[in-house]
Amino acid sequence: MNRTSIGFDNEKYLKLQSERIRERIAHFGDKLYLEFGGKLYDDYHASRVLPGFQPDSKMKMLLELKDQAEIIIVVNAGDIEKNKKRGDLGITYDADALRLIDVFRHFGLYVGSVVLTCYQSQPAARAFRQKLEEQGIRVYRHYPIEGYPSNVELIVSEDGYGKNDYIETERSLVVVTAPGPGSGKMAVCLSQVYNDNVRGIRSGYAKFETFPIWNLPLRHPVNIAYEAATTDLNDVNMIDPFHLEAYGETTVNYNRDIEIFPVLAATFERIYGECPYKSPTDMGVNMAGYCITDDKVVRHAANCEIIRRYYNALCAVKRGDISRDALYKHELQMKQAGISPADRPVISAAIDKRDETGEPAAAIELHDGRIITGKTSKLLGATSAMLINAMKALAGIDDSVHLISPSVLEPVQHLKVEHLGNHNPRLHTDEVLIALSVCAVTSAEAEAAIDALGGLRGCDAHSTVILSQVDENLLKKLGINVTYEPVYQTKKLYHKN
Numbered sequence: 001m002n003r004t005s006i007g008f009d010n011e012k013y014l015k016l017q018s019e020r021i022r023e024r025i026a027h028f029g030d031k032l033y034l035e036f037g038g039k040l041y042d043d044y045h046a047s048r049v050l051p052g053f054q055p056d057s058k059m060k061m062l063l064e065l066k067d068q069a070e071i072i073i074v075v076n077a078g079d080i081e082k083n084k085k086r087g088d089l090g091i092t093y094d095a096d097a098l099r100l101i102d103v104f105r106h107f108g109l110y111v112g113s114v115v116l117t118c119y120q121s122q123p124a125a126r127a128f129r130q131k132l133e134e135q136g137i138r139v140y141r142h143y144p145i146e147g148y149p150s151n152v153e154l155i156v157s158e159d160g161y162g163k164n165d166y167i168e169t170e171r172s173l174v175v176v177t178a179p180g181p182g183s184g185k186m187a188v189c190l191s192q193v194y195n196d197n198v199r200g201i202r203s204g205y206a207k208f209e210t211f212p213i214w215n216l217p218l219r220h221p222v223n224i225a226y227e228a229a230t231t232d233l234n235d236v237n238m239i240d241p242f243h244l245e246a247y248g249e250t251t252v253n254y255n256r257d258i259e260i261f262p263v264l265a266a267t268f269e270r271i272y273g274e275c276p277y278k279s280p281t282d283m284g285v286n287m288a289g290y291c292i293t294d295d296k297v298v299r300h301a302a303n304c305e306i307i308r309r310y311y312n313a314l315c316a317v318k319r320g321d322i323s324r325d326a327l328y329k330h331e332l333q334m335k336q337a338g339i340s341p342a343d344r345p346v347i348s349a350a351i352d353k354r355d356e357t358g359e360p361a362a363a364i365e366l367h368d369g370r371i372i373t374g375k376t377s378k379l380l381g382a383t384s385a386m387l388i389n390a391m392k393a394l395a396g397i398d399d400s401v402h403l404i405s406p407s408v409l410e411p412v413q414h415l416k417v418e419h420l421g422n423h424n425p426r427l428h429t430d431e432v433l434i435a436l437s438v439c440a441v442t443s444a445e446a447e448a449a450i451d452a453l454g455g456l457r458g459c460d461a462h463s464t465v466i467l468s469q470v471d472e473n474l475l476k477k478l479g480i481n482v483t484y485e486p487v488y489q490t491k492k493l494y495h496k497n
Contacts, residue, residue, distance in 0.1 A: 007297030008052035008288075016287040018064035021208075024285055025068070025172055028204025028276075031196065033189035034285070036177040037209035041103050046210050048458075048481065049225045049302040050288065058210075059107060062175065069173040070112040071104055073097050074183045077116045077125035086180055090473070094128045096179035101137070112174070113138040113167055117184030120144065140165035142184065142191060149187075149263050156270040161194040181233055186260075190267055197271050204276065207257075207283045212237045214251045214281050215289040221302035221337050223252060228309035228333045230254075231326055243279035251281040304460060304481075306330075306337050307344045311483035315466055318486035346462040347483075349373055354464040360489055362386040364461040364480065366393065376426075379409060383463055383471045384432045390459075391436075394452035395445070403446050408435045429474045456480055465489040 025032045038046070040058050047055045054060070062069055076084075079093045086096050097114060104111050114132055116125055119141040129139045142164040145155050154160050167188075174192070176185045189205045196203040211226035223237050233256075240253040242261055257280040264283075268275040277283050292298050310330040316322040334340060341347050346363045349371045353361035359376035362383045366372065372393050374386025392399060412435055413425040427435065433453075439446040457479030464485050467475075475482045 005294065005297045006052040007292060007294035007301065008050040009291045009293050010052050010054050010057055013053070013057060013288060013291040014061050014064065016290060017061045017285070020285045020287050021061075021065060021173065021206075024204070024206045029202035031169065031172055031174060031201060031203035033174045033176055033192055033203060033205050035185045035189050035205070035207045036175055037181075037185075037207065038211065040175070040177045041100065043210065045225075045229055045305070046288075049222050049298065049305050050292070051297055051301050052293070053288075058208075059103075062109065063107060065173055066109060068171055069175055070110045070169060070171045071175045071177060072113055072115055072167060072169075072188065073100055073111065074115045074117055074176060074178040074185050074188050075128075076178075076183045077119045077122050079180075079183070080116075080128055081122040081124045083124075084180070093179040093183075094124075100177070100179065110171070111137075112169055112171075113140055115140045115142055115165075115167060115184075115188050117142045117187065118144050138168070140167050142188060149260060152263060152266045152270060156194055156267055161191040162198070164191045164195070166195045166199075167192055181230070186264075190264075190271075194271050205283070206285050208285050210286055210288055212252045212254055213289040214240070214253060214284060214286065216252065216292075218252050219336055221299045221306065224333050224337050225302040225305040225309070226254075228306050228330060231309070231313070231329050231333075232322070240279050240281045243281040246278035246282075251279075253280045253284075257283075303337055303339045304344055306333055306339060307341055307347075308460075308481060308483050310334055310341075311462075311485075314486040315484060318466070318488075344460065344462070345371060346460050350462040350464050351485075360463070360465040362461060362463040364390050364456070364459050366390065366459055367455070379413075379426060380432065381426045381428065381471070382465075383461075383467060383475070384427050384429050386461065387429055387456075387475075388432060388436075388449070390456060391449040391452050394455045395448040397445050397449060401445060403443070403449055404432070404435050404439050405443075408438050428468065429471045433474075453478060 021034065042055050043058060044055050046053045075093050075097050084093050085091060086093065089096065101111050114137055116129060116139065119125060132139045145160045147154055149155065176189050178185050193203050193205055212223040216223055218237055218239060227235060227237055236255045237252055238255055238258055240251045240258060243249060243251045261280045265275040313322065313327045313330045317324055317327050346365045349363035350361050350373065353363060353373040353375055357375045360382045361373060361375050363371055363373045364386055370393060372386060372390045374382045374389055376382045377385060388403060389399065412427065412431060416422040417425050436446050436450060440450050459480050461475065461480050461482040462484065463482065465487050466484050472482065
């Protein structure tokens with residue numbers, strides 16, 4: 001399948017989604033607390049499984065509501081203390097909160113405050129609070145509640161939500177987002193609804209989760225891919241029994257929302273006197289399912305993502321980061337989707353190249369379906385060679401042409417070995433691109449290769465060995481979806497990044 005195929009109408013999504021949120025604001029009156037699940041700004045998972053979905057689509061949608069909206073960023077104080085990191089960006093949750101504030105402000109969105117949940121005066125959380133307040137950012141504290149979430153009588157009382165700092169908000173749409181899952185976004189929303197009600201302010205709650213897509217079949221690859229992405233959270237897609245009972249309509253939600261709904265309904269009843277929703281699906285405002293234009297394209301993209309998640313898990317087991325039980329879940333997800341690694345052509349291409357050369361190899365599939373490989377040599381690692389060869393292919397440069405002059409390569413290798421203490425003189429991908437940029441000053445072909453880099457965004461790649469952190473990070477920056485075999489290039493026990 002041509003990887004440039006589009007299966008999702010992004011413009012339609014922006015229009016429908018903003019309209020749906022406006023409707024929900026109007027339904028509640030004065031104020032709506034909208035819990036944003038997943039990534040608000042850089043949703044690369046969605047862009048991979050829904051070709052045509054732009055990673056900043058949610059941001060653009062929010063800009064449609066710019067004058068009505070303000071943002072609250074929620075961070076679990078315990079996660080700050082544990083130094084928890086975002087898996088995709090490799091930065092801690094507190095650092096990502098700062099990054100998100102900068103991003104939102106860059107787009108002209110109003111960030112009202114930061115909320116530290118499960119706050120118990122943890123040293124790292126206290127230091128983070130002080131850092132924010134010194135920058136003029138309002139910080140609120142929400143505390144653990146005994147028996148949460150089941151002890152509704154205590155939770156919805158002066159000794160529960162009533163003990164939390166009341167967050168001063170100014171606009172009708174309050175978007176509640178976080179660096180990652182488990183931050184306590186829902187609890188922040190409900191605490192505010194309770195405290196607004198005490199103050200005579202009419203406010204409501206809704207949830208914006210892109211996945212699972214409620215109006216796709218339970219075992220659609222897009223929904224299975226969501227399970228694969230959240231295996232560490234033990235999320236499982238389920239038919240929403242409350243929606244089926246209330247409306248006779250089959251919809252999909254995930255276990256945590258379904259399990260918590262009776263408690264949530266009781267919480268609303270205690271606040272409002274009645275629950276405004278009959279099901280977890282009712283709480284959502286997601287319109288993504290209405291914007292899929294080519295189901296075949298979307299299925300293919302989601303299947304590729306399921307395989308990528310499986311390989312990520314294989315390597316995580318090799319590193320000792322996760323247990324084999326988690327890996328079994330990924331294997332089950334592939335079985336449910338009816339796929340195997342053979343359905344991702346770059347894997348067999350890389351392995352074939354490895355078997356042919358007897359050395360580590362890598363392969364990348366271009367958007368037109370061509371598969372380009374790279375082998376290990378004295379000058380370049382396999383991933384660096386793959387990157388150079390792919391750039392040549394995109395720029396229409398003959399494979400025999402040497403893009404990087406030896407007069408540039410040799411000083412870099414000398415620096416690495418003689419001065420920086422590296423035993424391996426081969427160039428990493430970042431070093432290759434820097435050397436190529438130097439050559440581009442005098443070489444039109446090198447310049448053309450650099451210009452072709454953008455054409456690699458969204459391509460699939462595979463390596464027969466675990467990549468260094470340097471190479472993996474660079475490929476991610478280029479937007480290349482890379483996986484690798486759970487094999488180290490050497491037999492050493494300590495592997496440098």
